[in-house]
Amino acid sequence: MAIPDLDIIPLAIGEIEECKIPWRSKEYHLTRKDGIMALTRIKGARANEAHKALLLGLEDDEPQIRVASLKALPEVATQKSDELFDWLSVLLDDDDIAVRTSASEALSVSAPVFPSGVDIIIHNELRSANKNRSKAAFKGLDLLCEAWPEVACDHIDELFLEPDVELRTRGAKLLGKILTKGGSAGWDLISWALNDNEPSVRRAAAKTLPRLAKADTRIATILAERALSDSDSQVRVSAVKAIRLLDKDSGRAKELILKGASSRDLNVRKACIDMLPILYGEEVLRGIAIDLLKTETDSKLIKSLNQLATDDSLEGSEATKNRFLAPAPAVPKLDREVAEAAGKRIGLEPVLPDKKVEENLEQQPAESNASKPKVSSLYRSVSQDEMMGYDDDEY
Known part of the structure; x- marks a missing residue:
């Protein structure tokens, strides 16, 4: 359902009272308010006419007409913006609450498209005592950050x-929004916010440090070092999170983690101690853990440090020590064959006698067995023919 292009301007300025539009077997009567909303469709050569029609709507006595004009303002301004933002500033203080609300919405939508046109308006609205107006201005500033x-x-x-x-x-x-595109100006703002007297400001700024660590390691290291010494625990924890993302091979990062491992803040100490095994080898780690145990007071951290300081290969139980022993060398194949030829099997059960030998022994009379010395058939001597696999039946 759309108003014909030729009827949009006449309907928007009130030359015609209504426009009848058939739609799905029904007839709709569109009024001036609908005509003003349709001004957003007019582009190119007729943009000046749409602009004039919108100005008439913005100064109309009817609140509904002013509301409709404000809704169409951001789109019409893309074609021609003269005087439109002056009217926007005026209507922000309109007597009608619906008009004021629509003006605030138009401001937030226009901010990222016309930053210079609404610069002063945004500045004033951000500081408005009315929370709704201030909220809309901050929404526009949020979009402006991107x-x-x-x-x-x-x-x-x-x-x-x-x-x-x-x-x-x-x-x-809002500092996180300008982190990647704001450049050095954004880094300066984070630095200034970290120096603020109010903890809530410093906390908000410190939350951007982990993201900054991914964007610029050098700046993040400098700011994280400062935040690590902050009096507020939440700021220090954010600094530790940023340090976690720094290059683990960086000497400065290791120094910051060692510094944090002896911090007065329990959460900071815990986070830094958990990172120590990632940064250091076993020998260096044991030395660090022993030094930290001298000043640590928390029972859980003491337990963790004791585990880091203990060398299980020297101080553990017998079973624990055995786990660190090298495996025994394998028996050479030749020695294994010689042992098996003698009736022995390395690491396994003794060699069982051949079936043929067992059958011959069963056929011999018991008297002959009695005259022979008692030698276990399991450990009998093996002839060379048997070793070579020769069989008497084959000849």
């Missing part, structure tokens, strides 16, 4: 200068 990170950095920088803690905290929570 589309125009440089402009967003300027707004966040100004927020950090505000005495209001909530504004600084909300600004710090």
Whole structure:
């Protein structure tokens, strides 16, 4: 269901009261409000006409017309934006609450598309005492972080200068959005936020450090080292998470982890001690664990450090020590054959007698057996013919 292009402008400016549109066996009556919403379809040569029609709608006395005009504003502004954002600024303070709400929504939608056109408006709305207006402005700033990170950095920088803690905290929570595209300006903002007097601001800034460790290891190492000494435990934990993602072969990363292993914060110590086996070999690790045991007070960490400091190959039980012994060398094949020829089997049961020999022994009378010395058939001497596999029946 669509208004004919030729009827959009007349309907939007009120030249015609309504437009009848048949749709699925029904007839719909579209009014001026619908015509204003349809202004978003007009492009190119007729954009000026749509722009004039929208301006008339923005200054109309009817709240519904102003609301419809505000909804169409972001799209119409892509063709021509003259005076539109001036009206947007005015309607943010309109007497009608529906108009004010629509103006805030139009601001958040327009922010990433027209950063310069709404720059001052965003600046004012971010600091609005009305929570709904401030929320809409921060939504626009959030979108601005992705589309125009440089402009967003300027707004966040100004927020950090505000005495209001909530504004600084909300600004710090946006730092993750500008981390990859903001460049050095974004790193400076994180650094400044980590120096803030309010813990909530520092916590929000510290949460960006793990992501920064993936983007720029050098900057992340510097900032994580500072955050590791912060008075707030949550900031220190975020610093440890960032250190986990640093290059494990980096000497500076190892120093930070060793420093954290003796921190006053239990969570930091635990996280750093858990990382020690990844960074160091057994001998160095035992020395570090022994040193840490001298000052550690937590029972669980003491147990973990004792395990790291113990060399099972020397101090464990007999069964534990045996696990570290090298396996016995294999018996050479020649020695094994000689032993088997003598009726012995290395590591296995004795060689059983041949069936043919057993049958011959059974056929001999018992008297002859009595005259012979008692020698176990299991360990009898083997002739050379038997060793070579010769059989008397074959000749």
